[in-house]
Amino acid sequence: MGFLHLFWGFLFLIDVRINGFDILPDVVGYVLFFLGFIKLESKSLHFLKAKNMSVVMIILSVMSLVISWASLQSWLFYFLFNAVLYILKLYIVFHLCYGISELAGRRGLHEFQNKAIQRWRWYIIVITATFLILLIAPLAPLLAVILGILLILASLVIYILMMLLTLEAEQVLHR
Secondary structure, eight states: OOHHHHHHHHHHHSOOEETTEESSOHHHHHHHHHHHHHHHTTTOHHHHHHHHHHHHHHHHHHHHHHHHHHTOOOHHHHHHHHHHHHHHHHHHHHHHHHHHHHHHHHTTOHHHHHHHHHHHHHHHHHHHHHHHHHHHTTTOHHHHHHHHHHHHHHHHHHHHHHHHHHHHHHHHHOO
């Protein structure tokens, strides 16, 4: 149905770096999102909107790779660029969760419908907190490190929860 592509796409959005090299490049995740949303776009306008934004994110994630290799030293540029990435990623996940919610609602699966909306709320909380940590990092580096460690764990948990949501959507909504 397309949700399995989204499942694997979320895996590639988890940031795993070795010596600064991202072994799960976001660009692969956004390509998988694009492929998944292509299969789902006829089922909800939310998926069509997410598909269109995934194209933008493919381009921006390639730019992000180039920027990381160039080792730019400008904190402001890095912050602004990542702010754009965070906002656009929120847009995609919003439409994913609300698309799942819409499909579940049509089938009378109200518990699953509520679960999709709840996952969106948890996701926006974690992403917003991460963004705020980036904002305060230059002002309070020690606090940012401590909170950053907690947010790394929270991010891992929310990405796993999003993966499980897409896996459940594949099973529940495929019938």
